[in-house]
Amino acid sequence: xxxxxxxxxxxxxxxxxxxxxxxxxxxxxxxxxxxxxxxxxxxxxxxxxxxxxxxxxxxxxxxxxxxxxxxxxxxxxxxxxxxxxxxxxxxxxxxxxxxxxxxxxxxxxxxxxxxxxxxxxxxxxxxxxxxxxxxxxxxxxxxxxxxxxxxxxxxxxxxxxxxxx
Numbered sequence: 001x002x003x004x005x006x007x008x009x010x011x012x013x014x015x016x017x018x019x020x021x022x023x024x025x026x027x028x029x030x031x032x033x034x035x036x037x038x039x040x041x042x043x044x045x046x047x048x049x050x051x052x053x054x055x056x057x058x059x060x061x062x063x064x065x066x067x068x069x070x071x072x073x074x075x076x077x078x079x080x081x082x083x084x085x086x087x088x089x090x091x092x093x094x095x096x097x098x099x100x101x102x103x104x105x106x107x108x109x110x111x112x113x114x115x116x117x118x119x120x121x122x123x124x125x126x127x128x129x130x131x132x133x134x135x136x137x138x139x140x141x142x143x144x145x146x147x148x149x150x151x152x153x154x155x156x157x158x159x160x161x162x163x164x165x
Contacts, residue, residue, distance in 0.1 A: 008074030009047070009128050011039050011135060027157060031149035033068045035142045040064045040071030042138050043131040047073055050127035052083060054102055073131055086124030093118030 013032065044064040051059045061077045079098060087094065093114045103110040 008072055009043055009132050010072045012070040027153045028150055029068055031146045035146050036071040037066050039135050040066050043073040043135050046134040047127050047131040050130040052125050083125050084128050087121045089121035091118055
């Protein structure tokens with residue numbers, strides 16, 4: 001169904017090759033495109049809602065790329081991955097620069113913060129994981145809708161022979 005990459009969530013189909021060999025795209029393209037757009041929109045909205053907000057830059061960086069047979073939700077920011085998965089403890093401290101503005105706005109000593117993150121780590125916020133879970137919850141319902149639309153196209157195609165190879 002989908003895979004969670006470094007800064008993205010991809011939704012695609014398995015087994016579509018078999019469908020493509022037996023039928024023409026008119027039969028399945030529109031129902032699948034609609035499903036991917038719907039699932040991608042759900043994933044993007046969930047990721048934006050669950051992403052932490054300080055300046056809103058992370059939320060604004062979450063984009064949706066929908067193609068006819070796939071959808072991808074991703075962030076273009078470098079720090080999206082550390083925010084998503086967190087940072088394990090007892091590692092080299094992160095650079096001071098990216099944390100300076102946030103720490104100053106909270107009245108926290110940035111050097112103490114960096115040292116603490118290096119020593120204790122930080123928990124991930126898992127906003128992309130939440131997006132994937134939202135898609136997994138919605139997927140069975142979307143598949144039933146697609147099944148009905150393809151069946152309707154199939155019935156229509158029995159009298160119009162242009163849908164089948």
